[in-house]
Amino acid sequence: MRFNRSVLTAAAFGALAVGATTALAVPASAAPNTTPQKVCGSAYKTVNSAPVGSLGTVYLTYNASNGKNCVATIRKNPGTVLDMSTWIYVSDTGLGDEDYGQYTSYAGPAYVYGKGHCVDWGGHISNVYTQVSGSNCGAFKEHRVTFTR
Template identity: 35%
Template sequence: MIKKHLAAVLAATVLAGGFVGLSAGAAHATDRVNKCGSAYAFKKSWNITDDHMGKVVGFIDIYYNSGNGYNCAITRGNDATVTGQHKIGVEIRRSGDANWIGDGPGHNYTQYAGPVYAYAKGACIDFGGEVSYNEFTGHGLDIYSSQHCG
C-alpha cells in the first residue's frame, strides 16, 4: 500500500507537469552530502533498486538529531549505474502515522530530493525513495518500514 501511495503521487506529478530535459554528466555516484544540518548525524544509506534491471539506481540516506528527536531523509541518484535524466523523490513518516512528508514530485530533481524531516524520538520511521532515469524508461522504488528507530 505504501509503494502504491508513493508511486501514485509521483505518477500524478508526471502527468501534471511532465519532465524537463537535462543532459547527463560524466558517470559518477552522486556524493552523500548532509543537507539536513550540522546537528544531524548520518545513520545509514538504503538502496533503491530497479527490479527489472537488478541494479542499485539510488540511495536513501537517513540522518538523526538526538537533541530534538527528528529524523531526516534524502534520496540521491546513483549516477554510476544510471544515465540520462533523473526524477528523484523521497518520503518519510513516523511509523504508524498516516501522513507522509515528501519532496521531489513536481520539482524535476536530478541530483537529490529532500531533506524531509519527521519527529520520532523513541519511535521508528518509515521512508521511501524513487529514481526514474534513462529518459524515464528506467525506474526504481523502494519503501522501508521501521528500519531506523531513535
C-alpha cells in the first residue's frame, strides 16, 4: 500500500507540473489589450481602421520614417482560437503581404511599402470579412465591404 501511495503522489505532482506548464504556455498571439502599435511597432501610427462586424477591428498603420504600412486584425474579446487573417496590397506595384491562421487575439502584422500609393487592406475573424479598397490616397474615396460567409 505504501508503494501505491508514493506512486500516486508522484503522479499527482507530475500532473500538477504539466498542468502548470500548460497553463503558463500562452500562444504568441494571446495578448489581451493588444494595440496596433504593439503588433506593428511603436513607430507605426494608426491612419485608418474598419470594424470586423462586432468581433474586432482591422487597423491600417503607417511609419513615416520608412514609408511602410502595416495591418493588424485585433479581436474585441480574445479567447479560444479562431480563423483570422489580415492582409494589405498595393495594386500599382503588385506588392502585398498577409497573415492567416488560427489565433486567440490578433492576426498580423502584415507590411508593405505604401508611400505615395493607394492601398487595399482588410482581414477576417471567424466568418466575418472586411476589406477596404483604394484607401489613404488623397482625393479618392475608399470603398468598404463587410460580409459574412
